[in-house]
Amino acid sequence: MCVQFFDLINETMAQARIRTRIEDLRRKELIEAAHRVFMQHGLSGMTTKRICEAAGMSPGILSYYFKGKEDVLFAMVRLNNRLLMEGVVARLKQATTRWDRLEAIIIGNFPANLFEPNVANAWLSVCTASSTNPGYARLQRVLYSRLQSNLASAFAGVLPPERFAQVALALGGLIDGLWLRRATGEHLHPDAAIALVLTVASALLTSTEQVLLRQG
Amino acid sequence: MCVQFFDLINETMAQARIRTRIEDLRRKELIEAAHRVFMQHGLSGMTTKRICEAAGMSPGILSYYFKGKEDVLFAMVRLNNRLLMEGVVARLKQATTRWDRLEAIIIGNFPANLFEPNVANAWLSVCTASSTNPGYARLQRVLYSRLQSNLASAFAGVLPPERFAQVALALGGLIDGLWLRRATGEHLHPDAAIALVLTVASALLTSTEQVLLRQG
DNA sequence: CAAAAAACTGTACGCACATACAAAAATTCA
DNA sequence: TGAATTTTTGTATGTGCGTACAGTTTTTTG
Numbered sequence: 239m240c241v242q243f244f245d246l247i248n249e250t251m252a253q254a255r256i257r258t259r260i261e262d263l264r265r266k267e268l269i270e271a272a273h274r275v276f277m278q279h280g281l282s283g284m285t286t287k288r289i290c291e292a293a294g295m296s297p298g299i300l301s302y303y304f305k306g307k308e309d310v311l312f313a314m315v316r317l318n319n320r321l322l323m324e325g326v327v328a329r330l331k332q333a334t335t336r337w338d339r340l341e342a343i344i345i346g347n348f349p350a351n352l353f354e355p356n357v358a359n360a361w362l363s364v365c366t367a368s369s370t371n372p373g374y375a376r377l378q379r380v381l382y383s384r385l386q387s388n389l390a391s392a393f394a395g396v397l398p399p400e401r402f403a404q405v406a407l408a409l410g411g412l413i414d415g416l417w418l419r420r421a422t423g424e425h426l427h428p429d430a431a432i433a434l435v436l437t438v439a440s441a442l443l444t445s446t447e448q449v450l451l452r453q454g
Numbered sequence: 455m456c457v458q459f460f461d462l463i464n465e466t467m468a469q470a471r472i473r474t475r476i477e478d479l480r481r482k483e484l485i486e487a488a489h490r491v492f493m494q495h496g497l498s499g500m501t502t503k504r505i506c507e508a509a510g511m512s513p514g515i516l517s518y519y520f521k522g523k524e525d526v527l528f529a530m531v532r533l534n535n536r537l538l539m540e541g542v543v544a545r546l547k548q549a550t551t552r553w554d555r556l557e558a559i560i561i562g563n564f565p566a567n568l569f570e571p572n573v574a575n576a577w578l579s580v581c582t583a584s585s586t587n588p589g590y591a592r593l594q595r596v597l598y599s600r601l602q603s604n605l606a607s608a609f610a611g612v613l614p615p616e617r618f619a620q621v622a623l624a625l626g627g628l629i630d631g632l633w634l635r636r637a638t639g640e641h642l643h644p645d646a647a648i649a650l651v652l653t654v655a656s657a658l659l660t661s662t663e664q665v666l667l668r669q670g
Numbered sequence: 671c672a673a674a675a676a677a678c679t680g681t682a683c684g685c686a687c688a689t690a691c692a693a694a695a696a697t698t699c700a
Numbered sequence: 701t702g703a704a705t706t707t708t709t710g711t712a713t714g715t716g717c718g719t720a721c722a723g724t725t726t727t728t729t730g
Contacts, residue, residue, distance in 0.1 A: 260697095260707075280585060282498070286688060296709045301689055359585040366582045368638065369496060369575040378638050407635075407642075408628065408654055415631030419623070422584065422594050426623075438624055441657035476677070476727095502718060512679045517719055 265303050267293045269317055272310045277356050281363030284311070308373065315377065325349060330388070337451040339392040343385075344435045347413050348428040358421035385410055396450045405442055412438055481519050483509050485533055488526045493572045497579030500527070524589065531593065541565065546604070553667040555608040559601070560651045563629050564644040574637035601626055612666045621658055628654055 271293035276284045286300045286307055293299075304310050326346035333339040368374035389406045397405060416431045440448065487509035492500045502516045502523055509515075520526050542562035549555040584590035605622045613621060632647045656664065 264707090280582070283586070285686085287686095298690080298710070299708065301691090302708075307688065355585070359582065362578070362582045362585075365634065365637065366496065366575070366578045369571070369578075370499070375638075382638070382640075404650065404653070407632075408650055411631030411635055411650075412624065412628045412654075413631065414634045415627030415629065416623075418581065418630045418634060419627055421581065422591075422598070434620065434624055434627075437620070438628075438654060438658065442654065480677085501716085503716090514679065514681080514720080515677090517721090518678075523718065 261303065264295075264299070265313070268295070268300065268303060268310060269313045272314045273317065276311075276314060276360050280359050281311075281367055312373070335452050336392050336394075336396060336454045337448070340389075340439060340451065341436065343388045343392060344409070344413070344439070345432055347385075347435075348416075348431045350428045353417075353420060353426075353428040353431065355421060355423050358417050361417060362421045382410075385413075392451070396447055396454065405439075408442060409435060409439055477519065480511075480515070481529070484511075484516060484519060484526060485529045488530045489533065492527075492530060492576050492579075496575050497527075497583055528589070551668050552608050552610075552612060552670045553664070556605075556655065556667065557652065559604045559608060560625070560629070560655070561648055563601075563651075564632075564647045566644045569633075569636060569642075569644040569647065571637060571639050574633050577633060578637045598626075601629075608667075612663055612670065621655070624658060625651060625655055 268289060272284065272289045275288045275292050279288065284307075287297045289310065290297045290299050300307070300310065304313070326342070329342035329346050330339060333342045364374055365378065368378045386406060389409065390402065393402050393405065412435055416426065416434070420426050420431075443451070484505060488500065488505045491504045491508050495504065500523075503513045505526065506513045506515050516523070516526065520529070542558070545558035545562055546555060549558045580590055581594065584594045602622060605625065606618065609618050609621065628651055632642065632650070636642050636647075659667070
């Protein structure tokens with residue numbers, strides 16, 4: 239969930255007008271600065287002033303290159319997605335059996351360099367804000383459905399719909415819950431989180447189901 | 455987790471000075487108004503103005519009866535705890551076997567009248583804020599340890615420490631994750647959530663462990 | 671029924687923030 | 701080089717917020 243969270247459709251990228259090299263550079267710098275501030279201070283602490291400061295620019299520059307704060311945030315989310323989804327997709331492509339795909343999804347949801355309190359808190363910030371902000375809510379929906387379809391690709395043909403819904407909710411919920419725990423500072427190694435989710439997955443699936451998953 | 459969340463030690467209550475009847479009444483009204491605002495708008499939307507408005511009073515009244523906004527929040531949390539914990543405690547007392555206790559804990563974590571997007575969002579608000587606010591962080595720690603000790607009382611003598619840690623993390627994480635999913639508006643009946651957590655618990659425990667739990 | 675105390679009102683102050691924008695600096699171009 | 705354009709700066713404006721408090725109304729008291 240959390241990794242998929244950093245995803246967004248690149249629609250605005252497609253209709254982007256031609257820009258100067260400097261404009262592209264500055265936008266990139268600001269987005270990266272926003273990313274750093276976001277990770278360190280969370281969503282509510284991500285002020286325009288801090289972003290500009292982190293980028294080494296004057297406080298008013300943001301409104302010159304972006305429509306507003308939200309604009310930067312969404313650009314930032316796009317950037318993160320591009321970086322993070324590569325790993326997940328690569329893992330999924332290497333997988334041969336359905337069980338490998340399941341493992342790839344779970345492992346991909348706990349990247350060692352991201353499963354940290356700061357990142358988890360930043361993610362929580364957006365989860366919380368999505369209750370009032372339609373933009374974030376839409377984002378959440380996209381990410382949720384991506385995890386869902388990833389899991390569906392792993393379980394396709396093995397689990398009946400009803401049972402798939404149960405397993406997917408358990409695994410997805412557990413993944414989210416572990417990120418939430420990490421956000422509160424609980425000491426939890428990514429490998430331990432992966433192992434736990436896999437343990438639950440094994441426990442939840444019957445032996446015949448597991449055989450099917452490992453051979454398909 | 456979420457139910458325990460509304461818990462707080464009644465220390466400030468104990469050292470409370472004698473108050474007029476009106477003062478107690480107004481404080482109560484303001485706390486209940488804060489609760490309503492909190493549930494509807496989340497933590498960040500819980501402004502003093504809105505609270506006073508919801509209580510049908512003038513905007514400055516809050517600073518007359520409370521030290522500040524935080525003061526109201528913590529009073530509100532105390533109130534919620536008193537209301538909600540009664541149900542959980544009652545269930546725990548009726549339980550005879552350890553398995554009954556486990557069921558009581560899980561059921562108590564998904565009260566039908568509370569497992570709703572508004573409440574879940576409010577809970578998430580505080581989870582998020584606890585990363586920066588030490589007061590909220592302390593609250594979180596108390597609630598977490600309460601769930602942990604509740605689970606420990608159910609599994610005592612049956613699971614070795616290491617295995618208990620695993621099961622407790624899985625169940626606690628799943629509970630949190632399901633609340634988080636509810637916060638995003640996912641349609642999820644409390645009974646379904648309870649059933650899911652119980653299913654995972656059954657799947658995670660060996661048959662001999664389950665026998666021990668059901669007879670102790 | 672005054673006088674005193676309590677309860678309440680509305681406003682004003684200070685702060686943090688997003689955003690807009692005029693002016694200045696840097697860069698490009700002819 | 702000198703004008704035109706782009707880029708950057710610093711600040712100003714407006715908003716929303718928590719809080720304090722002087723003043724007003726209501727209640728209690730003797």
